[in-house]
Amino acid sequence: MSTTYDAAVDASSSPDDDEVAPPRRWRPLTLAAAVVAAVLLLTVAFGAGWFAQSRNHPGEGSVEAGFARDMSSHHAQAVEMSMLALNKSTQPDLRLLAGEIVQAQQAQIGMMQTWLRTWGLEPTGHERPMAWMKDGASLLQNGLMPGMASPADMTALRDATGPAFDRLYLRLMQQHHLGGIHMVEGLLAENHDPDVTWLAEAMAKGQRSELEFIQQILTKIGA
Amino acid sequence: MSISTPAGDSSRQTAPPAAKKAVAGAGRPPAARGGARSGGGSGGSGGSGNRPGGKGRPGGGGPRKPIKPVKVSQGRSWGPIALFTAVGVIAAAIIGYGVYAVTVGPQTWQEKAENISGISDFRTSDPKLYDTRSHKSGTIQYAQMPPVAGDHNVSWQNCMGNVYDAQIANENAVHSLEHGAVWVTYRPDLPKDQVDALAGKVEGQEFTMMSPFPGLDKAISLQAWGYQLKVDNASDSRIDEFIRALRVNASQEPGVGCSGGVTATGTTPRELQQQPQGQ
Numbered sequence: 281m282s283t284t285y286d287a288a289v290d291a292s293s294s295p296d297d298d299e300v301a302p303p304r305r306w307r308p309l310t311l312a313a314a315v316v317a318a319v320l321l322l323t324v325a326f327g328a329g330w331f332a333q334s335r336n337h338p339g340e341g342s343v344e345a346g347f348a349r350d351m352s353s354h355h356a357q358a359v360e361m362s363m364l365a366l367n368k369s370t371q372p373d374l375r376l377l378a379g380e381i382v383q384a385q386q387a388q389i390g391m392m393q394t395w396l397r398t399w400g401l402e403p404t405g406h407e408r409p410m411a412w413m414k415d416g417a418s419l420l421q422n423g424l425m426p427g428m429a430s431p432a433d434m435t436a437l438r439d440a441t442g443p444a445f446d447r448l449y450l451r452l453m454q455q456h457h458l459g460g461i462h463m464v465e466g467l468l469a470e471n472h473d474p475d476v477t478w479l480a481e482a483m484a485k486g487q488r489s490e491l492e493f494i495q496q497i498l499t500k501i502g503a
Numbered sequence: 504m505s506i507s508t509p510a511g512d513s514s515r516q517t518a519p520p521a522a523k524k525a526v527a528g529a530g531r532p533p534a535a536r537g538g539a540r541s542g543g544g545s546g547g548s549g550g551s552g553n554r555p556g557g558k559g560r561p562g563g564g565g566p567r568k569p570i571k572p573v574k575v576s577q578g579r580s581w582g583p584i585a586l587f588t589a590v591g592v593i594a595a596a597i598i599g600y601g602v603y604a605v606t607v608g609p610q611t612w613q614e615k616a617e618n619i620s621g622i623s624d625f626r627t628s629d630p631k632l633y634d635t636r637s638h639k640s641g642t643i644q645y646a647q648m649p650p651v652a653g654d655h656n657v658s659w660q661n662c663m664g665n666v667y668d669a670q671i672a673n674e675n676a677v678h679s680l681e682h683g684a685v686w687v688t689y690r691p692d693l694p695k696d697q698v699d700a701l702a703g704k705v706e707g708q709e710f711t712m713m714s715p716f717p718g719l720d721k722a723i724s725l726q727a728w729g730y731q732l733k734v735d736n737a738s739d740s741r742i743d744e745f746i747r748a749l750r751v752n753a754s755q756e757p758g759v760g761c762s763g764g765v766t767a768t769g770t771t772p773r774e775l776q777q778q779p780q781g782q
Contacts, residue, residue: 307584314588318595325599353709360663360762390758402612403751404710424707431666431706438766 337399346412348392355385413466427459457487612752626729656772661764664707667714674772680728683754688716697737727753
Protein backbone atom coordinates (compact mmCIF):
# COMPACT_ATOMS: atom_id res chain seq x y z
CA MET A 281 0.00 0.00 0.00
CA SER A 282 2.64 2.42 1.06
CA THR A 283 4.40 1.76 -2.25
CA THR A 284 1.41 2.91 -4.25
CA TYR A 285 1.29 6.04 -2.20
CA ASP A 286 5.00 6.56 -2.62
CA ALA A 287 4.65 5.95 -6.33
CA ALA A 288 1.87 8.39 -6.51
CA VAL A 289 3.86 10.97 -4.62
CA ASP A 290 6.83 10.36 -6.90
CA ALA A 291 4.81 10.43 -10.10
CA SER A 292 3.74 14.02 -9.82
CA SER A 293 3.06 16.77 -7.38
CA SER A 294 -0.69 16.65 -7.84
CA PRO A 295 -1.23 13.48 -5.76
CA ASP A 296 0.75 15.22 -3.08
CA ASP A 297 -1.76 18.06 -3.27
CA ASP A 298 -4.48 15.46 -3.09
CA GLU A 299 -3.18 14.21 0.18
CA VAL A 300 -2.94 17.63 1.74
CA ALA A 301 -5.99 18.99 0.01
CA PRO A 302 -8.67 16.57 1.22
CA PRO A 303 -8.99 18.18 4.65
CA ARG A 304 -9.27 21.59 3.00
CA ARG A 305 -11.71 20.40 0.36
CA TRP A 306 -13.70 18.27 2.77
CA ARG A 307 -14.21 20.89 5.41
CA PRO A 308 -16.44 23.14 3.32
CA LEU A 309 -18.15 20.08 1.87
CA THR A 310 -18.79 18.68 5.32
CA LEU A 311 -19.98 22.06 6.50
CA ALA A 312 -22.33 22.23 3.55
CA ALA A 313 -23.56 18.70 4.30
CA ALA A 314 -24.04 19.62 7.94
CA VAL A 315 -26.00 22.73 6.99
CA VAL A 316 -28.15 20.74 4.59
CA ALA A 317 -28.68 18.07 7.24
CA ALA A 318 -29.53 20.70 9.84
CA VAL A 319 -32.03 22.42 7.56
CA LEU A 320 -33.57 19.08 6.68
CA LEU A 321 -33.81 18.08 10.31
CA LEU A 322 -35.25 21.44 11.26
CA THR A 323 -37.88 21.07 8.57
CA VAL A 324 -38.64 17.52 9.61
CA ALA A 325 -38.84 18.42 13.31
CA PHE A 326 -41.07 21.38 12.54
CA GLY A 327 -43.21 19.27 10.25
CA ALA A 328 -43.40 16.47 12.80
CA GLY A 329 -44.64 18.87 15.45
CA TRP A 330 -47.24 20.29 13.11
CA PHE A 331 -48.23 16.81 11.97
CA ALA A 332 -48.54 15.51 15.52
CA GLN A 333 -50.78 18.42 16.46
CA SER A 334 -52.98 18.73 13.45
CA ARG A 335 -53.22 15.28 11.90
CA ASN A 336 -53.29 12.72 14.66
CA HIS A 337 -56.17 14.56 16.31
CA PRO A 338 -58.97 16.71 14.99
CA GLY A 339 -57.73 20.30 14.86
CA GLU A 340 -58.97 23.67 16.05
CA GLY A 341 -61.37 24.29 13.17
CA SER A 342 -62.49 20.68 12.71
CA VAL A 343 -66.05 19.39 12.54
CA GLU A 344 -65.27 17.13 15.51
CA ALA A 345 -64.05 19.98 17.74
CA GLY A 346 -67.02 22.17 16.79
CA PHE A 347 -69.40 19.34 17.53
CA ALA A 348 -67.77 18.54 20.89
CA ARG A 349 -67.97 22.18 21.99
CA ASP A 350 -71.49 22.88 20.74
CA MET A 351 -72.98 19.58 21.84
CA SER A 352 -71.51 20.11 25.33
CA SER A 353 -73.49 23.36 25.62
CA HIS A 354 -76.56 21.80 24.01
CA HIS A 355 -76.44 18.92 26.50
CA ALA A 356 -75.91 21.32 29.42
CA GLN A 357 -79.31 22.88 28.78
CA ALA A 358 -80.99 19.46 28.68
CA VAL A 359 -79.37 18.75 32.05
CA GLU A 360 -80.60 22.09 33.39
CA MET A 361 -84.20 21.43 32.27
CA SER A 362 -84.14 17.85 33.56
CA MET A 363 -82.76 18.92 36.96
CA LEU A 364 -85.69 21.34 37.20
CA ALA A 365 -87.99 18.41 36.36
CA LEU A 366 -86.46 16.26 39.08
CA ASN A 367 -86.96 19.08 41.58
CA LYS A 368 -90.45 20.05 40.51
CA SER A 369 -92.37 17.19 38.90
CA THR A 370 -94.25 14.46 40.74
CA GLN A 371 -95.07 12.41 37.60
CA PRO A 372 -93.11 9.12 38.04
CA ASP A 373 -92.47 8.43 34.33
CA LEU A 374 -91.32 11.99 33.75
CA ARG A 375 -88.98 11.83 36.75
CA LEU A 376 -87.51 8.57 35.41
CA LEU A 377 -86.97 10.18 32.00
CA ALA A 378 -85.43 13.31 33.55
CA GLY A 379 -83.04 11.25 35.67
CA GLU A 380 -81.96 9.27 32.63
CA ILE A 381 -81.32 12.45 30.63
CA VAL A 382 -79.31 14.07 33.44
CA GLN A 383 -77.08 11.02 33.87
CA ALA A 384 -76.54 10.29 30.17
CA GLN A 385 -75.97 13.83 28.99
CA GLN A 386 -73.74 14.96 31.87
CA ALA A 387 -71.57 11.88 31.31
CA GLN A 388 -71.45 12.61 27.57
CA ILE A 389 -70.38 16.21 28.30
CA GLY A 390 -67.47 14.74 30.26
CA MET A 391 -66.50 12.51 27.32
CA MET A 392 -66.63 15.39 24.84
CA GLN A 393 -64.61 17.65 27.13
CA THR A 394 -62.05 14.87 27.50
CA TRP A 395 -61.73 14.61 23.72
CA LEU A 396 -60.96 18.33 23.52
CA ARG A 397 -58.28 18.03 26.20
CA THR A 398 -56.81 14.95 24.51
CA TRP A 399 -56.76 16.78 21.19
CA GLY A 400 -54.89 19.68 22.82
CA LEU A 401 -57.80 22.05 22.19
CA GLU A 402 -59.58 24.57 24.37
CA PRO A 403 -63.06 23.78 25.67
CA THR A 404 -64.27 26.96 23.97
CA GLY A 405 -63.79 27.96 20.35
CA HIS A 406 -63.58 31.11 18.26
CA GLU A 407 -66.47 30.26 15.98
CA ARG A 408 -70.15 31.07 16.24
CA PRO A 409 -72.35 28.17 17.34
CA MET A 410 -73.01 25.62 14.55
CA ALA A 411 -70.21 27.01 12.33
CA TRP A 412 -68.76 23.48 12.05
CA MET A 413 -71.92 22.07 10.39
CA LYS A 414 -72.78 22.45 6.73
CA ASP A 415 -75.39 25.25 6.54
CA GLY A 416 -75.14 25.32 10.34
CA ALA A 417 -75.41 29.11 10.56
CA SER A 418 -78.83 28.98 8.88
CA LEU A 419 -80.07 26.64 11.63
CA LEU A 420 -79.49 29.23 14.37
CA GLN A 421 -82.64 30.72 15.88
CA ASN A 422 -81.84 33.99 17.69
CA GLY A 423 -78.29 32.71 18.03
CA LEU A 424 -79.45 29.45 19.60
CA MET A 425 -78.55 25.98 18.35
CA PRO A 426 -81.33 23.74 16.95
CA GLY A 427 -83.86 22.71 19.59
CA MET A 428 -82.44 24.93 22.33
CA ALA A 429 -84.95 26.57 24.66
CA SER A 430 -84.87 30.38 24.59
CA PRO A 431 -84.25 32.43 27.75
CA ALA A 432 -88.02 33.14 27.77
CA ASP A 433 -88.76 29.39 27.56
CA MET A 434 -86.42 28.76 30.48
CA THR A 435 -88.07 31.47 32.57
CA ALA A 436 -91.49 29.98 31.75
CA LEU A 437 -90.25 26.52 32.75
CA ARG A 438 -88.91 27.85 36.06
CA ASP A 439 -92.19 29.57 36.79
CA ALA A 440 -94.49 26.70 35.73
CA THR A 441 -95.87 24.25 38.29
CA GLY A 442 -97.87 21.01 38.36
CA PRO A 443 -99.23 19.50 35.13
CA ALA A 444 -98.38 22.72 33.24
CA PHE A 445 -94.74 22.22 34.13
CA ASP A 446 -94.83 18.57 33.02
CA ARG A 447 -96.30 19.49 29.63
CA LEU A 448 -93.88 22.34 29.04
CA TYR A 449 -90.87 20.23 30.07
CA LEU A 450 -91.88 17.39 27.72
CA ARG A 451 -92.52 19.75 24.79
CA LEU A 452 -89.22 21.58 25.31
CA MET A 453 -87.36 18.28 25.66
CA GLN A 454 -88.98 16.97 22.49
CA GLN A 455 -87.69 20.01 20.53
CA HIS A 456 -84.33 19.72 22.24
CA HIS A 457 -83.84 16.06 21.27
CA LEU A 458 -85.00 16.66 17.69
CA GLY A 459 -82.47 19.49 17.36
CA GLY A 460 -79.77 17.37 18.97
CA ILE A 461 -80.37 14.47 16.58
CA HIS A 462 -80.19 16.91 13.65
CA MET A 463 -76.76 18.06 14.89
CA VAL A 464 -75.60 14.45 15.25
CA GLU A 465 -76.64 13.77 11.65
CA GLY A 466 -74.69 16.83 10.52
CA LEU A 467 -71.63 15.49 12.31
CA LEU A 468 -71.91 11.92 11.03
CA ALA A 469 -72.00 13.20 7.45
CA GLU A 470 -68.48 14.61 7.79
CA ASN A 471 -66.80 12.97 10.77
CA HIS A 472 -63.90 10.51 10.41
CA ASP A 473 -63.00 9.91 14.06
CA PRO A 474 -64.26 6.46 15.17
CA ASP A 475 -64.66 7.49 18.83
CA VAL A 476 -66.70 10.51 17.85
CA THR A 477 -68.87 8.42 15.55
CA TRP A 478 -69.41 5.87 18.30
CA LEU A 479 -70.64 8.42 20.84
CA ALA A 480 -72.67 10.42 18.32
CA GLU A 481 -74.51 7.32 17.14
CA ALA A 482 -75.19 6.39 20.76
CA MET A 483 -76.61 9.88 21.35
CA ALA A 484 -78.94 9.61 18.37
CA LYS A 485 -80.12 6.13 19.38
CA GLY A 486 -80.67 7.13 23.01
CA GLN A 487 -82.51 10.33 22.16
CA ARG A 488 -84.74 8.60 19.57
CA SER A 489 -85.89 6.08 22.17
CA GLU A 490 -86.40 8.91 24.69
CA LEU A 491 -88.53 10.72 22.11
CA GLU A 492 -90.80 7.65 22.01
CA PHE A 493 -90.92 7.67 25.81
CA ILE A 494 -91.81 11.40 25.82
CA GLN A 495 -94.66 10.68 23.41
CA GLN A 496 -95.93 7.89 25.68
CA ILE A 497 -95.85 10.16 28.75
CA LEU A 498 -97.59 12.96 26.86
CA THR A 499 -100.36 10.50 25.90
CA LYS A 500 -100.56 9.20 29.47
CA ILE A 501 -100.96 12.63 31.05
CA GLY A 502 -103.46 13.61 28.34
CA ALA A 503 -101.44 16.39 26.80
CA MET B 504 -23.90 5.96 16.94
CA SER B 505 -21.61 5.65 13.98
CA ILE B 506 -19.98 8.87 15.05
CA SER B 507 -19.24 7.96 18.64
CA THR B 508 -17.56 4.66 17.74
CA PRO B 509 -14.71 6.11 15.66
CA ALA B 510 -14.10 8.72 18.34
CA GLY B 511 -13.72 5.88 20.83
CA ASP B 512 -11.30 4.08 18.52
CA SER B 513 -9.04 7.06 18.08
CA SER B 514 -8.90 7.82 21.78
CA ARG B 515 -7.96 4.20 22.50
CA GLN B 516 -5.35 4.23 19.80
CA THR B 517 -3.68 7.46 20.82
CA ALA B 518 -3.34 6.23 24.36
CA PRO B 519 -0.45 3.67 23.91
CA PRO B 520 3.02 5.22 24.20
CA ALA B 521 4.22 3.31 21.11
CA ALA B 522 3.61 6.53 19.35
CA LYS B 523 4.53 6.00 15.75
CA LYS B 524 2.85 2.66 15.20
CA ALA B 525 -0.19 3.78 17.10
CA VAL B 526 -0.37 6.95 15.10
CA ALA B 527 -0.05 4.97 11.91
CA GLY B 528 -2.98 2.86 13.03
CA ALA B 529 -4.89 5.94 14.07
CA GLY B 530 -4.28 7.51 10.74
CA ARG B 531 -5.94 4.73 8.81
CA PRO B 532 -9.26 4.07 10.44
CA PRO B 533 -10.31 7.70 10.12
CA ALA B 534 -9.52 7.43 6.43
CA ALA B 535 -11.77 4.39 6.24
CA ARG B 536 -14.31 6.41 8.15
CA GLY B 537 -14.00 9.12 5.61
CA GLY B 538 -14.86 6.61 2.92
CA ALA B 539 -17.93 5.44 4.77
CA ARG B 540 -19.01 9.03 5.35
CA SER B 541 -18.53 10.23 1.85
CA GLY B 542 -20.34 7.15 0.54
CA GLY B 543 -23.32 7.95 2.72
CA GLY B 544 -23.21 11.68 2.36
CA SER B 545 -21.81 13.55 -0.58
CA GLY B 546 -20.40 11.43 -3.40
CA GLY B 547 -17.87 8.63 -3.36
CA SER B 548 -14.81 10.53 -4.58
CA GLY B 549 -12.94 9.87 -1.35
CA GLY B 550 -13.94 6.20 -1.21
CA SER B 551 -11.38 4.72 -3.56
CA GLY B 552 -8.59 6.78 -2.11
CA ASN B 553 -9.31 5.69 1.41
CA ARG B 554 -9.90 2.04 0.79
CA PRO B 555 -6.22 1.12 0.40
CA GLY B 556 -5.57 2.72 3.76
CA GLY B 557 -8.27 0.59 5.28
CA LYS B 558 -6.84 -2.59 3.79
CA GLY B 559 -3.38 -1.77 5.02
CA ARG B 560 -4.54 -1.45 8.59
CA PRO B 561 -4.51 -5.12 9.66
CA GLY B 562 -0.97 -5.59 8.29
CA GLY B 563 0.40 -2.74 10.39
CA GLY B 564 4.19 -2.55 10.34
CA GLY B 565 6.94 -0.08 9.79
CA PRO B 566 7.15 0.52 6.03
CA ARG B 567 4.39 3.06 6.23
CA LYS B 568 6.31 5.52 8.34
CA PRO B 569 7.09 8.11 5.64
CA ILE B 570 3.43 8.82 4.97
CA LYS B 571 2.37 9.07 8.56
CA PRO B 572 2.33 12.83 9.07
CA VAL B 573 -0.07 13.35 6.18
CA LYS B 574 -2.48 10.68 7.36
CA VAL B 575 -2.44 12.00 10.90
CA SER B 576 -3.58 15.43 9.83
CA GLN B 577 -6.32 13.85 7.75
CA GLY B 578 -7.49 11.79 10.72
CA ARG B 579 -7.47 14.69 13.15
CA SER B 580 -9.69 16.79 10.97
CA TRP B 581 -12.44 14.16 10.78
CA GLY B 582 -12.99 13.67 14.50
CA PRO B 583 -13.98 17.24 15.32
CA ILE B 584 -15.95 17.58 12.10
CA ALA B 585 -17.97 14.49 12.92
CA LEU B 586 -18.45 15.69 16.48
CA PHE B 587 -19.46 19.22 15.49
CA THR B 588 -21.79 17.86 12.83
CA ALA B 589 -23.45 15.57 15.34
CA VAL B 590 -23.80 18.32 17.91
CA GLY B 591 -24.99 20.73 15.26
CA VAL B 592 -27.60 18.35 13.91
CA ILE B 593 -28.93 17.56 17.38
CA ALA B 594 -28.98 21.25 18.27
CA ALA B 595 -30.80 22.03 15.02
CA ALA B 596 -33.41 19.39 15.80
CA ILE B 597 -33.95 20.80 19.27
CA ILE B 598 -34.12 24.36 17.95
CA GLY B 599 -36.47 23.26 15.20
CA TYR B 600 -38.89 21.74 17.65
CA GLY B 601 -38.50 24.77 19.92
CA VAL B 602 -39.32 27.11 17.05
CA TYR B 603 -42.37 24.98 16.32
CA ALA B 604 -43.50 24.98 19.93
CA VAL B 605 -43.14 28.75 20.27
CA THR B 606 -44.56 29.86 16.93
CA VAL B 607 -47.17 27.27 16.05
CA GLY B 608 -47.63 25.13 19.13
CA PRO B 609 -50.66 25.75 21.30
CA GLN B 610 -50.39 28.23 24.12
CA THR B 611 -51.88 27.25 27.45
CA TRP B 612 -54.98 29.15 28.53
CA GLN B 613 -52.91 30.75 31.31
CA GLU B 614 -50.48 32.11 28.70
CA LYS B 615 -53.36 33.39 26.60
CA ALA B 616 -54.81 35.12 29.65
CA GLU B 617 -51.47 36.65 30.65
CA ASN B 618 -51.05 38.02 27.12
CA ILE B 619 -54.21 40.12 27.39
CA SER B 620 -52.98 43.64 28.09
CA GLY B 621 -54.35 45.20 31.25
CA ILE B 622 -55.51 41.93 32.80
CA SER B 623 -55.15 41.50 36.57
CA ASP B 624 -53.85 38.03 37.37
CA PHE B 625 -54.58 37.29 41.04
CA ARG B 626 -53.56 33.70 40.47
CA THR B 627 -49.92 34.83 40.58
CA SER B 628 -50.25 38.13 42.49
CA ASP B 629 -52.41 36.74 45.32
CA PRO B 630 -52.13 32.93 45.41
CA LYS B 631 -53.70 32.87 48.89
CA LEU B 632 -56.88 34.50 47.61
CA TYR B 633 -56.82 32.14 44.62
CA ASP B 634 -56.93 29.18 47.02
CA THR B 635 -59.61 30.60 49.33
CA ARG B 636 -62.91 28.93 48.59
CA SER B 637 -64.92 27.99 51.65
CA HIS B 638 -68.70 28.07 51.78
CA LYS B 639 -69.93 30.83 54.11
CA SER B 640 -73.39 32.18 54.69
CA GLY B 641 -74.31 35.83 54.93
CA THR B 642 -72.45 38.85 53.61
CA ILE B 643 -68.76 38.43 52.76
CA GLN B 644 -66.26 41.28 52.37
CA TYR B 645 -64.15 41.14 49.21
CA ALA B 646 -60.96 43.13 48.54
CA GLN B 647 -61.73 43.46 44.81
CA MET B 648 -64.80 45.09 43.34
CA PRO B 649 -66.33 43.16 41.70
CA PRO B 650 -64.83 40.17 43.51
CA VAL B 651 -62.67 37.66 41.60
CA ALA B 652 -62.26 34.76 44.04
CA GLY B 653 -62.55 33.82 47.72
CA ASP B 654 -65.10 32.40 50.12
CA HIS B 655 -68.65 32.30 48.81
CA ASN B 656 -72.24 31.26 49.39
CA VAL B 657 -73.17 27.58 49.19
CA SER B 658 -75.45 28.41 46.23
CA TRP B 659 -74.10 29.67 42.95
CA GLN B 660 -75.71 32.16 40.62
CA ASN B 661 -77.12 30.44 37.54
CA CYS B 662 -74.54 31.08 34.79
CA MET B 663 -76.14 29.43 31.74
CA GLY B 664 -75.72 32.60 29.71
CA ASN B 665 -78.06 34.44 32.07
CA VAL B 666 -78.39 38.18 31.49
CA TYR B 667 -79.55 39.70 34.78
CA ASP B 668 -81.10 43.16 34.55
CA ALA B 669 -80.38 43.99 38.19
CA GLN B 670 -77.45 43.59 40.55
CA ILE B 671 -76.76 40.07 41.86
CA ALA B 672 -75.16 38.98 45.13
CA ASN B 673 -71.35 38.87 45.07
CA GLU B 674 -71.42 35.83 47.36
CA ASN B 675 -73.41 33.80 44.80
CA ALA B 676 -71.51 35.20 41.81
CA VAL B 677 -68.10 34.18 43.20
CA HIS B 678 -69.40 30.61 43.48
CA SER B 679 -70.22 30.76 39.74
CA LEU B 680 -66.65 31.88 39.04
CA GLU B 681 -65.46 28.80 40.93
CA HIS B 682 -67.48 26.67 38.48
CA GLY B 683 -65.69 28.27 35.52
CA ALA B 684 -68.04 31.11 34.62
CA VAL B 685 -67.01 34.45 33.19
CA TRP B 686 -69.02 37.20 34.90
CA VAL B 687 -69.54 40.33 32.84
CA THR B 688 -70.38 43.43 34.88
CA TYR B 689 -71.08 46.97 33.72
CA ARG B 690 -71.68 50.34 35.31
CA PRO B 691 -75.43 51.07 35.17
CA ASP B 692 -74.81 54.27 33.14
CA LEU B 693 -73.36 52.26 30.21
CA PRO B 694 -75.23 53.26 27.01
CA LYS B 695 -77.96 50.78 26.01
CA ASP B 696 -76.35 49.83 22.70
CA GLN B 697 -73.22 48.78 24.57
CA VAL B 698 -75.26 46.84 27.14
CA ASP B 699 -76.95 45.03 24.22
CA ALA B 700 -73.58 44.31 22.62
CA LEU B 701 -72.36 42.75 25.87
CA ALA B 702 -75.59 40.77 26.26
CA GLY B 703 -75.03 39.38 22.75
CA LYS B 704 -71.78 37.82 23.97
CA VAL B 705 -73.47 36.26 27.00
CA GLU B 706 -77.07 35.28 26.25
CA GLY B 707 -77.45 31.54 25.76
CA GLN B 708 -73.70 31.09 26.19
CA GLU B 709 -73.13 28.50 28.88
CA PHE B 710 -70.56 29.44 31.58
CA THR B 711 -71.20 33.16 31.22
CA MET B 712 -73.50 35.60 33.03
CA MET B 713 -73.93 39.35 33.11
CA SER B 714 -75.23 41.90 35.56
CA PRO B 715 -75.00 45.65 36.30
CA PHE B 716 -72.60 46.65 39.06
CA PRO B 717 -73.05 50.14 40.57
CA GLY B 718 -69.90 51.98 41.62
CA LEU B 719 -67.56 50.34 39.06
CA ASP B 720 -64.44 52.44 38.47
CA LYS B 721 -64.56 51.56 34.75
CA ALA B 722 -67.48 51.12 32.38
CA ILE B 723 -67.09 47.35 32.09
CA SER B 724 -65.36 44.74 34.23
CA LEU B 725 -64.96 41.04 33.48
CA GLN B 726 -64.28 38.42 36.12
CA ALA B 727 -63.14 34.82 36.04
CA TRP B 728 -61.75 32.94 39.05
CA GLY B 729 -58.50 34.79 39.83
CA TYR B 730 -58.67 37.13 36.84
CA GLN B 731 -60.14 40.54 36.13
CA LEU B 732 -60.14 42.88 33.15
CA LYS B 733 -61.57 46.39 33.16
CA VAL B 734 -62.31 48.16 29.88
CA ASP B 735 -64.03 51.37 28.76
CA ASN B 736 -66.05 50.15 25.81
CA ALA B 737 -68.10 47.12 24.81
CA SER B 738 -66.33 47.07 21.43
CA ASP B 739 -62.95 46.42 23.08
CA SER B 740 -61.57 43.25 21.46
CA ARG B 741 -60.03 42.16 24.76
CA ILE B 742 -63.51 41.25 26.02
CA ASP B 743 -63.71 38.34 23.57
CA GLU B 744 -60.11 37.39 24.30
CA PHE B 745 -60.87 37.25 28.02
CA ILE B 746 -63.98 35.11 27.52
CA ARG B 747 -62.17 32.77 25.11
CA ALA B 748 -59.17 32.29 27.38
CA LEU B 749 -60.95 31.87 30.69
CA ARG B 750 -64.50 30.61 30.20
CA VAL B 751 -64.59 27.01 31.54
CA ASN B 752 -60.76 27.00 31.75
CA ALA B 753 -60.65 29.04 34.96
CA SER B 754 -62.88 26.48 36.68
CA GLN B 755 -61.77 25.26 40.09
CA GLU B 756 -64.18 22.34 39.86
CA PRO B 757 -63.96 20.92 36.34
CA GLY B 758 -67.08 19.02 35.35
CA VAL B 759 -69.46 21.01 37.54
CA GLY B 760 -71.96 22.98 35.52
CA CYS B 761 -73.64 26.36 35.70
CA SER B 762 -77.29 25.29 35.91
CA GLY B 763 -79.27 24.69 39.07
CA GLY B 764 -78.18 28.00 40.54
CA VAL B 765 -79.94 31.07 41.88
CA THR B 766 -81.77 32.97 39.15
CA ALA B 767 -83.13 35.77 41.32
CA THR B 768 -81.44 39.17 41.52
CA GLY B 769 -80.66 41.36 44.52
CA THR B 770 -77.50 41.89 46.56
CA THR B 771 -78.52 39.71 49.51
CA PRO B 772 -76.80 36.33 49.23
CA ARG B 773 -79.39 33.64 48.59
CA GLU B 774 -79.42 30.01 49.40
CA LEU B 775 -81.55 28.06 46.95
CA GLN B 776 -84.38 27.29 49.39
CA GLN B 777 -84.91 31.04 49.89
CA GLN B 778 -85.35 31.51 46.19
CA PRO B 779 -88.85 32.56 45.16
CA GLN B 780 -89.02 29.89 42.47
CA GLY B 781 -91.26 26.99 41.53
CA GLN B 782 -92.76 25.53 44.66
